Amino acid sequence: MTQLVYDGSFEGLLTSIFELYERKIGDARVVRNGSYQSELTASYLEIIPDQKKAERVWNGLKQKLSVDKRNEIYQCFLSELPEMEGTLVTFIRHVFDSKHSVEKDYSNKSVLAIEQIAHKVYREKHRMEAFVRFQRTTDDLYIASIDPDFNVLPLIISHFQERYADQHWLIYDNRRNYGIHYSKDTFSVQEVRMEWEAIAHHEFLPASTCHEEELVYQSLWKNYFQTINIQARNNHKLHIRHVPVRYWKYLTEKRTS
Amino acid sequence: MYMWDRIQEKLQILSDAAKYDVSCSSSGSKRSNDSKGLGHTTGAGICHSYTEDGRCVSLLKILLTNYCIYDCAYCVSRRSNDVKRVGFTVKEAVELTINFYRRNYIEGLFLSSGIFKNSDYTMERLVRVAKTLRTEYRFNGYIHLKTIPGCSEDLVKQAALYADRLSVNIELPSENSLKALAPEKNKTDIIRPMSYLSNSIEAYADEKKVIKSTPAFAPAGQSTQMVVGASPENDLQVMTIADALYKKYKLRRVYYSGYVPVSNDSRLPQLGTPVPMIRENRLYQADWLMRFYKFSLREIVDPAHPQLDLDIDPKLSWALRNLHLFPIDINHADYEMILRVPGIGVQSALRIIQGRRYSKLGWDQLKQMGIAVSRAKHFIVCTSKDHPRDINEAALRQRILRQSKYAATLTPQLSIF
Structure with a gap:
């Protein structure tokens, strides 16, 4: 067996698939750099991301798959799940090796698996569109920290860019240590990384960096959230199914202090 | 401040x-x-x-x-x-x-x-x-x-x-x-x-x-809203109004609000009366059947059955009243009929239609597609040989009720079984 070790980028993954075909490797495992473990019985091949090779694979997929299915491949990649590479390789091989379109063949395991992983990622994306809570700073930047299960920042850019076109904002992924910053002057989004122990690493800003009205609005929102609950209908199970506890520390209305 | x-x-x-x-x-x-x-x-x-x-x-x-x-x-x-x-x-x-x-x-x-x-x-x-x-x-x-x-x-x-x-x-x-x-x-x-x-x-x-x-x-x-449980109307009356509103005024949604007692007015249920939450839930399920599952009002409630069954959902209730239409063959039935099988939703019905073009479906594939097989199995056949069906309405009803995750919250007679 051959282990193809790539750098964890999407381009790297597509390059790996190119090499599988180029070198006619049948029995292979594609693994991320960090999760590589040497195995006695396997040979080792380091993959260097190559834009041209990746594009050839992607263009090949364009011939075979609808845009929705290609998006699912990318979403699946963003899941970062340990079985992600294996599932994608099996699926993409199945696509290339079939004469007809297979994307709706839900009786095939890999077709269904791709859709199910992509669906999980989509749900997390949707959750982040819902659960981001901006705090306004003294210099009029709206900041939010998140800690999503999957790497969904690339998927939520367009949503926030369109919605909050007239305010500066920053959404920071604390787990993956990078964020997206939007400037209302240039209307553009940039990826940013904090090298130091910066403010965005806290779930909530210290009062000194908050805009003068920020804490008032947080408290108005918290009280609103409490008031609109109908006690006679309380349903804790349903509540935590919709708002899982792991997200609470970033939600203004669920914050205990 | x-x-x-x-x-x-x-x-x-x-x-x-x-x-x-x-x-x-x-x-x-x-x-x-x-x-x-x-x-x-x-x-x-x-x-x-x-x-x-x-x-x-x-x-x-x-x-x-x-x-x-x-x-x-x-x-x-x-x-x-x-x-x-x-x-x-x-x-x-x-x-x-x-x-x-x-x-x-x-x-x-x-x-x-x-x-x-x-x-x-x-x-x-x-x-x-x-x-x-x-x-x-x-x-x-x-x-x-x-x-x-x-x-x-x-x-x-x-x-x-x-x-x-x-x-x-x-x-x-x-x-x-x-x-x-x-x-x-x-x-x-x-x-x-x-x-x-x-x-x-x-x-x-x-x-x-x-x-x-x-x-x-x-x-x-x-959209509009009706309060249910504050006045004596039955589900047939409630659903008849909803159906008319959807058809006549093209409403996007009719909301049903189980009455929360807020007053000790003698015309209303007393303070402390529980909110009719299960009834409200059944009304929404019935509403969904009309809007997304191509059911007509009279298939869900009629003068002989003016109240929705609180123990089971209206789709299952319909299926039990119409057992003569089942079982259906999942590999051949048309979409409208698959949609009517208890345990199969809109999304899984679509998957079945698409998936069966490539190969005939058995229990394993149906399970993977997200169908509630434990419920649907009583109403369908597929390529798999074993078909654990109960065709008697009363027996089937009891069996499904016992499996229900809500069994504990349902009618007390259940505990006898």
Whole structure:
């Protein structure tokens, strides 16, 4: 067996698939750099991301798959799940090796698996569109920290860019240590990384960096959230199914202090 | 700080009084943010949070004021109720909406009101809030306005030009109950704006097909709400009204609100009476069957079965009454019939239709597609040989009930088995 070790980028993954075909490797495992473990019985091949090779694979997929299915491949990649590479390789091989379109063949395991992983990622994306809570700073930047299960920042850019076109904002992924910053002057989004122990690493800003009205609005929102609950209908199970506890520390209305 | 304390108090009173209106939908409308202003509406809607009772929080739902000249028995803001009365200024309501929206707390505003002075005076204020948001603040988020019963058509029209959705509540499922519990409201005042809107929405939509620049007119349509459990109507009556509203006025949604006792008025269920939550849930399930599963009203409830079964959902209930139509062959039946199998939803029905083109389906594949096989197996056959079916209605009903995850909360006789 051959282990193809790539750098964890999407381009790297597509390059790996190119090499599988180029070198006619049948029995292979594609693994991320960090999760590589040497195995006695396997040979080792380091993959260097190559834009041209990746594009050839992607263009090949364009011939075979609808845009929705290609998006699912990318979403699946963003899941970062340990079985992600294996599932994608099996699926993409199945696509290339079939004469007809297979994307709706839900009786095939890999077709269904791709859709199910992509669906999980989509749900997390949707959750982040819902659960981001901006705090306004003294210099009029709206900041939010998140800690999503999957790497969904690339998927939520367009949503926030369109919605909050007239305010500066920053959404920071604390787990993956990078964020997206939007400037209302240039209307553009940039990826940013904090090298130091910066403010965005806290779930909530210290009062000194908050805009003068920020804490008032947080408290108005918290009280609103409490008031609109109908006690006679309380349903804790349903509540935590919709708002899982792991997200609470970033939600203004669920914050205990 | 005094000002903020006042706002805090008003928000508490006016959101508390608005919370019994169950609609929170922010879907069905598309507004893009081409001018690089604030907000956009995507069509799908987002629930930004959920209260501890498990309901979606999507909009800032408030009354403009809880002063009210009416005395509807089921309402906390009724004239005769001894509660503190307050009101937001237009600017206060607008600022709250904008500041909540900018922090990504909400999708927009749901604005209702007690009726002060008269219908037109009240409606004019509601319209002014929406107009300010749209024109002065360039706000493209979602706006749901209540139509005040009896207000002029001109105000309804203005409202529809600024809001995404309008709603006027039917309140109670019969004219008699309306007379008994909301003596100052009448059916005509409620139906007239609904009918006017329905016609205008259609007219604007037709015009938009020809003239692109036709303005959006209540693009998310209109909805309504009925309180159930406050008055004696049965599910057949409730569903008949809902069915008529969907057909006649093209409503997007009919909401059913299980009555939460708020008064010790002798015309109403006593304080402390449990909210009829299971009934409410069954009504929504029945509503879904009509809107997404191609069931007709008479298949769900009829004079012989005027109440929905509280123990089992209406789809299963229909299937048990029609066992002669089953089992169906999952590899050959048409889509409409697959949709009617208990345990199969819209998405899995579509997957079955698509998947079976490639290969015949057995239990394993059906399970992977997300079908509730433990329930569906009684009603279908597939390529797998074993078909563990019970064809006797009573036996099947008991068997499914015992498997139900809600078994413990259902009828007491279950524990005997």
